[in-house]
Amino acid sequence: xxxxxxxxxxxxxxxxxxxxxxxxxxxxxxxxxxxxxxxxxxxxxxxxxxxxxxxxxxxxxxxxxxxxxxxxxxxxxxxxxxxxxxxxxxxxxxxxxxxxxxxxxxxxxxxxxxxxxxxxxxxxxxxxxxxxxxxxxxxxxxxxxxxxxxxxxxxxxxxxxxxxxxxxxxxxxxxxxxxxxxxxxxxxxxxxxxxxxxxxxxxxxxxxxxxxxxxxxxxxxxxxxxxxxxxxxxxxxxxxxxxxxxxxxxxxxxxxxxxxxxxxxxxxxxxxxxxxxxxxxxxxxxxxxxxxxxxxxxxxxxxxxxxxxxxxxxxxxxxxxxxxxxxxxxxxxxxxxxxxxxxxxxxxxxxxxxxxxxxxxxxxxxxxxxxxxxxxxxxxxxxxxxxxxxxxxxxxxxxxxxxxxxxxxxxxxxxxxxxxxxxxxxxxxxxxxxxxxxxxxxxxxxxxxxxxxxxxx
Amino acid sequence: xxxxxxxxxxxxxxxxxxxxxxxxxxxxxxxxxxxxxxxxxxxxxxxxxxxxxxxxxxxxxxxxxxxxxxxxxxxxxxxxxxxxxxxxxxxxxxxxxxxxxxxxxxxxxxxxxxxxxxxxxxxxxxxxxxxxxxxxxxxxxxxxxxxxxxxxxxxxxxxxxxxxxxxxxxxxxxxxxxxxxxxxxxxxxxxxxxxxxxxxxxxxxxxxxxxxxxxxxxxxxxxxxxxxxxxxxxxxxxxxxxxxxxxxxxxxxxxxxxxxxxxxxxxxxxxxxxxxxxxxxxxxxxxxxxxxxxxxxxxxxxxxxxxxxxxxxxxxxxxxxxxxxxxxxxxxx
Amino acid sequence: xxxxxxxxxxxxxxxxxxxxxxxxxxxxxxxxxxxxxxxxxxxxxxxxxxxxxxxxxxxxxxxxxxxxxxxxxxxxxxxxxxxxxxxxxxxxxxxxxxxxxxxxxxxxxxxxxxxxxxxxxxxxxxxxxxxxxxxxxxxxxxxxxxxxxxxxxxxxxxxxxxx
Ligand code: FES
Ligand code: FES
Numbered sequence: 009x010x011x012x013x014x015x016x017x018x019x020x021x022x023x024x025x026x027x028x029x030x031x032x033x034x035x036x037x038x039x040x041x042x043x044x045x046x047x048x049x050x051x052x053x054x055x056x057x058x059x060x061x062x063x064x065x066x067x068x069x070x071x072x073x074x075x076x077x078x079x080x081x082x083x084x085x086x087x088x089x090x091x092x093x094x095x096x097x098x099x100x101x102x103x104x105x106x107x108x109x110x111x112x113x114x115x116x117x118x119x120x121x122x123x124x125x126x127x128x129x130x131x132x133x134x135x136x137x138x139x140x141x142x143x144x145x146x147x148x149x150x151x152x153x154x155x156x157x158x159x160x161x162x163x164x165x166x167x168x169x170x171x172x173x174x175x176x177x178x179x180x181x182x183x184x185x186x187x188x189x190x191x192x193x194x195x196x197x198x199x200x201x202x203x204x205x206x207x208x209x210x211x212x213x214x215x216x217x218x219x220x221x222x223x224x225x226x227x228x229x230x231x232x233x234x235x236x237x238x239x240x241x242x243x244x245x246x247x248x249x250x251x252x253x254x255x256x257x258x259x260x261x262x263x264x265x266x267x268x269x270x271x272x273x274x275x276x277x278x279x280x281x282x283x284x285x286x287x288x289x290x291x292x293x294x295x296x297x298x299x300x301x302x303x304x305x306x307x308x309x310x311x312x313x314x315x316x317x318x319x320x321x322x323x324x325x326x327x328x329x330x331x332x333x334x335x336x337x338x339x340x341x342x343x344x345x346x347x348x349x350x351x352x353x354x355x356x357x358x359x360x361x362x363x364x365x366x367x368x369x370x371x372x373x374x375x376x377x378x379x380x381x382x383x384x385x386x387x388x389x390x391x392x393x394x395x396x397x398x399x400x401x402x403x404x405x406x407x408x409x410x411x412x413x414x415x416x417x418x419x420x421x422x423x424x425x426x427x428x429x430x431x432x433x434x435x436x437x438x439x440x441x442x443x444x445x446x447x448x449x450x451x452x453x454x455x456x457x458x459x460x461x462x463x464x465x
Numbered sequence: 466x467x468x469x470x471x472x473x474x475x476x477x478x479x480x481x482x483x484x485x486x487x488x489x490x491x492x493x494x495x496x497x498x499x500x501x502x503x504x505x506x507x508x509x510x511x512x513x514x515x516x517x518x519x520x521x522x523x524x525x526x527x528x529x530x531x532x533x534x535x536x537x538x539x540x541x542x543x544x545x546x547x548x549x550x551x552x553x554x555x556x557x558x559x560x561x562x563x564x565x566x567x568x569x570x571x572x573x574x575x576x577x578x579x580x581x582x583x584x585x586x587x588x589x590x591x592x593x594x595x596x597x598x599x600x601x602x603x604x605x606x607x608x609x610x611x612x613x614x615x616x617x618x619x620x621x622x623x624x625x626x627x628x629x630x631x632x633x634x635x636x637x638x639x640x641x642x643x644x645x646x647x648x649x650x651x652x653x654x655x656x657x658x659x660x661x662x663x664x665x666x667x668x669x670x671x672x673x674x675x676x677x678x679x680x681x682x683x684x685x686x687x688x689x690x691x692x693x694x695x696x697x698x699x700x701x702x703x704x705x706x707x708x709x710x711x712x713x714x715x716x717x718x719x720x721x722x723x724x725x726x727x728x729x730x731x732x733x734x735x736x737x738x739x740x741x742x743x744x745x746x747x748x749x750x751x752x753x754x755x756x757x758x759x760x761x762x763x764x765x766x767x768x769x770x771x772x773x774x775x776x777x778x779x780x781x782x783x784x785x786x787x788x789x790x791x792x793x794x795x796x797x798x
Numbered sequence: 799x800x801x802x803x804x805x806x807x808x809x810x811x812x813x814x815x816x817x818x819x820x821x822x823x824x825x826x827x828x829x830x831x832x833x834x835x836x837x838x839x840x841x842x843x844x845x846x847x848x849x850x851x852x853x854x855x856x857x858x859x860x861x862x863x864x865x866x867x868x869x870x871x872x873x874x875x876x877x878x879x880x881x882x883x884x885x886x887x888x889x890x891x892x893x894x895x896x897x898x899x900x901x902x903x904x905x906x907x908x909x910x911x912x913x914x915x916x917x918x919x920x921x922x923x924x925x926x927x928x929x930x931x932x933x934x935x936x937x938x939x940x941x942x943x944x945x946x947x948x949x950x951x952x953x954x955x956x957x958x959x960x961x
Contacts, residue, residue, distance in 0.1 A: 009689040009738040011682055016743040020681070020751065025593035026525040027750045030686035032892060033517045034536065035510065039900030040888035042835030042875035046901065049834040066715065122715070156713040180639040187642030209782035210707035213725060216511075217839045217847055217901040217935050240549025241507045241539050264539020267837070267901030268935050269511035270698075274551050299840040300720050303708060311712050336713075349637070350484035353646035358478040366642065375715060376708075380551055382698065383757045386479060387764070391782060394475035394765030398772065408769065409474050416476070426643035433678040433743040437654040438476055440676045440739055445656040447474065458743075512899025512936045686895045690937065694898060697938025722844035722933055730926045730939040 015436045035265075046218055046267050047235040048296060052225060056085055058285060058295040059137035061127035061144045062305070063119035066374040067153035067166065070117060070146060075127055077143040083136030085289050087144075088128040090116035093284060094253035098276070098340070110171035111340035111377070113251055113280060119148070120168055120339035121376055123305045130285045130293060153374035157313055157334035160373050168339055168372040177337065177345040177370035184367035185352040189424045195328025195363030199319025201403055206315050207392035211308035211336070214381050218267020220306050221296030222279050224286040231258050232283050237266040239273045251280040252287070259283065271380035275307055275342055307379030310344055311336040312351075312388040316396045319363075324406050324414035328363040329356040333389065337370050338377035343384070345370045350385030353425055357393040358434045359415040360462065364424040409442055413453035418462050432458035467664045470671070473769025476654040479758030480647030481680075481745070482554040487634030490554075491545035492562035494523060494570045495625035500595075500613030502527060502570070504536045507544030508559040513756050514687045515555045521684060522560045522749050526567035527574070528591025529609055545627075553651075553754025556683065560749030561630035569626025574609070577616045577624065581607050632747075649745035651753040652678040655696075657766035658734075661774045663793060666786030668704050668771060670734040673763055678741040680753035685740070688755060692738045695759030700734065701727045702760065703767040704784050802865045808833065809877025817864040824848045824859035826867070827874065835875040835904045839933070846932030849905035849912075850874050856912035858931070875904040878911065886956075887911060890949035891942070898936035905932050910946045919954055922947060 013022065022028065038044035075087045090096050090112060098111040115126045127144050131137035152166045159165055160175040168175050179185045196202055222236035238244040241261045249256040266273060282295035297306060312335050319328035333351055337344035348370040355366045381387075401411035413435065421429045435458045442449045482488060493505040504523050510516045516536045524531035538544060547559060572586075578597040579586040582605060590600050591609075598606035616622040637644035658671040675696055682688045705726040710717050719725030744751020764782065772778055777792035801816040808831055815830045824841075827833045827850070836859050839847035843861040850859045851873035878885040887907050890896070897903045906929060913920055913928035920928070925946045934942060 009685065009692065009740060011685060011740045011742065013742075015678075015741045020742060020744055024525055024750065025528075026521040026531050027681065027683050028685065029521065030684055031517065031521060031531055033514050033687065033895070033897075034520055035514070035516055035900065036892045036895075036897060039897040039903045040875075040884065040891050040907065041879065042904035042907075044900045046837070048838070051829070051832050051834070155715055159713075181637070181642065182639075185637065185642065186639075187637075189641070205780065207780045208712070210709050210712035212702055212706050213708050213719070215706075215722075215725065215727070215935055216899070217845060217933055218837070218899070219839070238549075239509050239511060239551055240547075241509060241541055241544070242546050243549050245541050259541070261541040262539065264507070264509050264516075264544075266509055266511045266899065267839075268899045269509070269550065270935070271551055273511075274549060299722065299842060299844070303720050303725055304718055308708050311709070346484065350480075350646070352642060353484055353637075353644060354480070358476065358650075358652070373713075382695070383479070383761050384552065385484070386477075386757075387702070387761050388782070390475070390477045390761045391764045391768065392780075394477065394762070395768050395778070395780065397475075398473065398765070398769040399778070412474075412476050424642075425637070425646060426641065427645055431649055431743060431745055433652045433741060434476055434478060434654070436741055436743070437652045437676045437678050440741060441474065441476075441654040441656050441674060444676070444739060445472075445474075445674045447656060512901075514898065690895050690898055690941070693940060694936045694938045697940075698935075721842060722840060727933070727935075729933075730929045730943055733938065733940055736938065736940065 012440060045265060047222055047237045050223060050235060052223065052292045054291055056130050056132060056289060056291050056293045057134045057137045058282060058293060059129045059141045060125040061141050063122055063124040063126060065119055065148055065150055066122045067151040068119050068148040069151060070115065070119060071149055072147045073127060074145040078129060078140040081136065081140040081143055083132040084129060084140045085132065086130040086285060088285060090114040095251050099247050099250050108171060108341055110169055121374055123376060128281055130289055155373050155375060157336050157371040157373060160371050168374055172372065175372045177341060184369045185349045187352050187366040187424050190363035192328045192330050192363045192365040196319040199327050200322045201320050203400055203403055204317040205396055208313045209311060209388040209391065211311045211378060212381060213303050213308045214270035214272030216268030216270060216272055219297040219299060219302040220273055220278060222282050223294040224282045225292040226286055226290060227260065231260055232286055233260045233262060234279055234283055236261060236263045236279055237273050238263055239269045244276045244279050247276045248280040248283055252284055270382045271384055272306055274380050304376060307342055307377050309381035310347065310378035314389065314392040316392055318396065318400055320400050320404060322404055324404060324411050326359060326361045326415050329361045331355045331366040333368040334371050336378060337372050338375045339372060340377040342377045342379040344378050347385040351389050354386045354389055356424055358417050360417045360421040366424065407449060409438060409447055410449045410453055412438060413449065413456060418458050418460065420461050468660050468662050469774040470660050471770045471774025472656060472658045473766045473773055474656050475762045475765035475769065477762045478650040478652045481557045481649050481651060481754040482632060482647055483552045484646050485635045485644060486632035488548040488554060488558060489629065489631040490547040490558040490562045492559060492566045492628040493545055494566040496613045498614055498617040500610040502534045504534060504563055505544050506538050506547055506559055507541060508547040508555055509539055509550040511550055513691055517687065518556050518683055519559060519563050523563050523567045526564050527571050528593055530593065530595060553757045556752055557748055557754055558630050560752060562628040564749055565630065566626040566628030570624050573622055573624045574612055577620055577622055578607050578612045581615055648747050649753050651680065651755055651758045653758055653762040655762035655766040657763060657770045659767055659770040659774055661771055661789065663775055666790035668784060670700050670767060672735040674737050676739045676741065677755060677759060678743055679755040680745045680748045681742050681751035682740050683750060683752050688740065689738060691756045692759045693736055695756060696736050696763050699760040699763030702783065703764040707783055804864060804868050806867050806869065807871045809873055819865065821864045822860055823862040823864050823867055826864040827859060833874050833876050837901055837904060846909060847902055847905040849908040849932065851908055851912055854915050856909050875907050878907060886949040886952045890945040894941045894945035896937060896941035896945040902932060902934040906942055914950065920950055
């Protein structure tokens with residue numbers, strides 16, 4: 009890796025003693041000795057193990073649960089159902105007023121995705137827990153399911169989550185988070201060319217090598233210590249405290265060292281139930297996702313479908329961009345209404361476009377609830393935007409990199425969400441790339457600067 | 466010739482910190498009697514190396530060597546609140562909180578040293594090697610250790626500080642979406658070179674040239690770790706990964722590492738990284754969050770390179786051999 | 799459940815434990831011996847985080863039966879650093895910044911050590927082959943490959959038998 013100091017040198021003080029130095033990581037020695045303490049790396053005598061009984065159906069009414077055989081199975085200490093959970097709703101970001109309380113910790117009346125947890129088995133060994141989980145009998149009435157974000161929005165589509173009353177999250181701006189700048193229709197009317205395209209991405213799993221989970225140990229003074237790989241210690245502690253209806257001071261969270269996260273460990277799904285199991289049994293309890301659960305049960309990056317419509321001039325200027333983005337939240341919200349809003353703030357990309365209309369929809373379907381992942385709300389949008397840029401350039405017969413220079417945002421340019429651009433550096437990144445990759449562009453592009461105001465056409 | 470080469474470009478930006486702000490982080494810093502410094506936070510290190518970065522940030526601000534700083538993180542009994550490690554916020558938010566705490570601690574340290582040297586605090590500077598001395602007179606000095614000892618045992622002072630960083634919450638307008646989603650953005654431009662096998666539809670990424678603008682490379686080797694690993698993840702997203710290959714159909718699913726595909730050590734392109742630094746005015750020493758953004762630009766760059774190579778557009782991620790073959794067949798028809 | 803008596807050597811020390819029939823070597827190590835260096839990333843033989851050496855050969859301890867290790871010589875990362883000296887592989891991983899979260903690191907180190915035992919001067923292809931059963935989600939592999947290659951160089955420079 010090289011650092012090219014010639015850019016923005018006047019904005020930097022390069023004369024620092026610690027900053028900018030490639031010091032060895034403080035955790036490197038622990039890593040190579042294998043002694044970095046991950047949440048499962050504690051020898052705890054008498055540890056109990058959790059296995060979840062999960063829905064085999066995408067959408068079904070629960071008619072009855074019979075766990076009596078599981079309860080009698082040797083080694084089973086406790087069977088937990090929705091009735092045992094004091095406040096049986098995930099509170100996600102309700103602490104800062106984002107996101108609704110639309111998801112039970114354990115399902116009771118309905119299941120809305122394949123894999124939704126219903127019954128929790130707590131047993132002496134993993135084996136006993138697995139065996140007992142097979143013995144739980146649940147009667148279902150299957151319901152029609154919907155898997156496509158646009159199908160889900162059609163009238164008559166099966167209702168995924170009654171909490172919302174419709175298959176989308178209702179923002180204060182209506183069925184979508186809207187961002188509007190200028191007049192997009194006027195822009196299209198002026199444009200030399202118009203291009204409308206559809207993009208899509210499937211869900212993606214964070215797949216950290218360490219799976220999601222935690223180990224809970226009852227402490228003295230009726231406190232519970234939770235060793236966890238969570239990405240957000242207090243967020244998880246506070247949510248657990250609400251779900252369990254116990255004061256926060258009874259909970260002690262120890263974490264800070266995770267075997268990868270990539271956004272997959274912000275959902276607070278294992279901690280509340282493991283703490284509850286520990287409270288109910290008085291024993292230390294571990295709840296660790298197996299690899300199947302990590303892949304199919306833990307929230308993935310949301311699938312998205314994006315429609316981009318652009319109006320472009322022969323000289324390369326994009327004069328209008330319209331975005332319709334459907335984010336597949338799965339059966340519950342988790343962090344997806346937030347991520348969808350982040351997508352709305354990110355479009356139309358790092359380009360200055362006078363007329364913009366953005367509608368981002370957070371849509372409920374009968375699949376695994378999606379949530380955060382590296383690039384949350386942005387990664388898929390960038391894929392769509394940057395492929396579209398390539399197509400537009402070729403449409404008007406311009407070099408794709410030059411086309412981006414023409415439209416690249418600069419300091420002071422008004423963004424679609426009505427904020428002036430600050431600290432832009434896209435032009436310089438492209439100049440460096442052009443030079444380095446030997447991708448010749450017009451000298452005028454190489455003379456541009458993010459700091460120089462754009463000349464009005 | 467069944468293998469065709471092509472190259473493509475993509476340019477992106479990425480916001481640092483939780484969208485719309487409202488995501489606080491706190492830090493505490495205190496010295497031990499012998500002048501070592503403890504940073505107490507509740508932020509999480511996912512492997513990105515936050516513990517080390519906070520250590521260097523604290524050391525820089527205090528003016529002591531980083532070996533003398535220990536970062537104690539994520540014990541809810543001792544660490545003050547942090548919203549969490551996500552949204553590229555760790556270094557930015559926690560870094561700023563540590564700077565604030567370390568500044569306050571440095572203030573006390575210099576006051577004690579000033580009393581010991583009988584000068585004014587304004588006349589003092591740190592040498593970054595464990596000493597405090599009078600500006601322009603390096604011989605008139607006291608060590609950080611002696612200063613801490615004096616603070617503890619003679620002056621009755623606590624060399625400590627509290628730091629808090631909060632970007633105030635912005636609320637989008639329901640009418641036109643006017644909002645302030647972030648205070649600073651990182652940038653990237655990737656040029657990807659691929660080879661597509663027109664008989665099998667398989668894509669080999671030959672090289673990635675990535676230019677990343679990240680505000681400030683606080684620790685260059687660690688930045689490189691993030692950027693190289695992130696670029697790898699971008700390739701993986703582009704041509705391999707998904708839990709539902711036939712989305713929105715739900716019937717095929719990757720359930721383990723045999724079925725959920727990622728590139729292994731045997732199929733790596735030449736990945737090169739260049740870093741630019743335009744410091745963020747509100748970033749810790751100018752730093753922005755580079756960890757998420759680095760996976761984003763390679764994906765469309767690869768898509769565009771595939772088009773350049775074989776003339777088909779794959780507008781659905783991931784770009785599997787099946788999709789490419791179907792598109793090539795469509796081209797022939 | 800019947801308990802099976804087991805004698806084995808762990809990082810040069812003799813051990814005796816009782817294990818359940820069907821228990822894995824990974825469980826034996828983590829639950830009985832207190833050696834927590836082998837990680838459980840999948841428990842199905844697909845990620846390599848649990849790699850240890852059994853009689854000098856790399857084994858996925860999550861799918862190795864403990865009872866099959868009676869009399870065996872088992873090595874984990876805990877035994878890599880001899881007499882307080884880091885193994886050249888450990889040095890190299892640090893120097894090359896080849897660990898981020900560190901969860902895959904113990905398995906990578908043991909897979910590489912196993913390679914050195916049979917092939918002290920591996921090519922890049924040999925290293926890739928030896929690591930191909932080990933998943934890393936953080937680094938993009940290149941730094942790990944570089945670290946293993948450079949450790950091989952250091953070790954062959956310091957003479958045979960250094961592994
Ligand atoms: S835990 Fe053994 S291979 Fe994954
Ligand atoms: S360093 Fe995190 S999995 Fe390899």
